[in-house]
Amino acid sequence: MITLEHATKVYPGSSSPAVDDVTLHVPEGEISVFIGPSGCGKTTLMRMINRLTPISSGVIEVGGKNVMELDPIELRRGIGYVIQQVGLFPHMTVRDNVATVPKLLGWNKSAIDNRVDELLELIGLDPGVFRSRYPRELSGGQAQRIGVARAMAADPPVMLMDEPFGAIDPITREVLQDEFLKIQWQVKKTIIFVTHDISEAIKMGQKIALLKDGQLIQYDVPEKLLTAPRNEFVKSFVGTDRALKRLNLLRVSDAMMTNPVHCQAADPSEKIMEYMIGNDLQFLLVTDGEERLMGYVNLYDLRGHRGKVGDVVRPMTITVSPEQNLKEALSRMLGFDLGIVVAVDEDQRLAGILNSKTLFSVVGDTYDERGGHWGNVTSKGRIP
């Protein structure tokens, strides 16, 4: 979709090029992240694509057409543009801001109104409330959402995003990233995303281009950047904690042990206790009759207990969903002193279990063969 061939930018009066012979290809419907230390030329490279910065030599093609042969105004109207400081027009309402490009393209009023409302709903802002607000009446997170909506207004196939979430507090940034990825799943734009934050790059990018002094050092999928850094610079840029960063890339469902050993609340305590002793288990998950997670029992509570397991079950307050990434799962596991975290689906049904063993095995480190406090957790389903 976007192809750069030997793209070079030399500013007049400067001895070294700001962008030096960059060649890369961004496939249709994917997010490519440009990353690097400040002054590495990542923003310049991005601005060369919509000709806000003219190219010195080389060729940039968008959708198979050389951008230098297109009318710059037409070109830019077909490319969504989001910048760090948002750049909403302060004198226009949210509606007029979002409608900027459709108006330039001469859409009729009702088409514009429908599109604005549709986009506001897509980014999770109530059109009735926000349509007629002015930018000064918005929070930073809301303004940046509107900035993204404005860039998508005319449904451009290509979007350029220059540190779109850079000026936003870390908590809101995570929320916006998640929301944006969700939207991207639906709309499948071809996106160039500039950032200086490697965690953001790993989270957002299907491919990452690492730049230094205007040169492209490595252009690869995040996984490769972390596991096979091309040189020392890449290694130090992605950080010594790159094994941990891989946790961002993986979902709970990739690492969890499915169908973990468990019992039901109606099972007799004595039988379960015997089984746990026989299998060297100290804790056991408990579900109800429909396999919904109720909590867990420990061996100590079961000793001498006559009756059903359900009477001594302890609630399990911290769970994850299979879609969450492993970093969040790890942080929950560490916050829960049993050394495991249980994955449940939307209906609270038991989906799987993560312990240090399963978690560390995917990250590629050595692990405790016995899996922590829980003893030898096995994948055997409900106790017969």
Add this chain to the structure above:
Amino acid sequence: MNANVARSNSGIFWMILALILSFMVGVAAENKGLLQFAREHPGDIRMLLLQHIQLVLTAGAVAVCMGVPTGILLTRGFMRRYKEFLLNLLGICQTVPSLAVLALAMTYLGIGKKTAIFALTVYALLPIIRNTVAGIGGVSEVALDAGRGMGMTPLQLLLKVELPNAMYIILTGIRMSIVIMVGTAALSFKIGGGGLGDLIFTGIAMVDTGYMLTGAVPTAALAITLNWLFGLLEKWIISPGLIYDT
């Protein structure tokens, strides 16, 4: 919204204050018999007031039509290098007293209304040009980059982003220019331009306070009224998105 209410309140406040003051002055004037002349010559006063308004509005309109486009031109890329030079030149011109400007204009253009309008226009240009340049220069670079990046042509950028955002400062310049011009226009009587200066200077020359006040009071009232009208115009033209509560 609060800002709007506060702004209109302040307009009403000044109007009321002006009315009270003029009433008090009127009472005092009546006591001293100063209103006699005004009562006897309402037609003359009306004619001179209309002349005065004509002078101010004509010169003001010409100054706006020349000043705003000049200011815009000075912020365009190809003219930017002349910006400092022209602003400094106009700044120097502004230091020349208004009476001297009238006198100089008279030397070349003779006497009459046209000369007066010319001189007033020249004198009004600087605040308008300077505020237009400052207003456009103050528009957020980020908003401009966003506009450019979304495919606005330079003209669209000017009309849809730069001017609306600069409008408050531009209007302030115009307002200042025109209100000052109401006072300066009184001087145009000296070169045969007519206006309320006729009554003021004749009154001074004859040491007739009543005669002088019949010129001075309407001049002051005109300045206050124009200032108030501009306040309304600002509220009408400037986007609520640009008005802050502070």
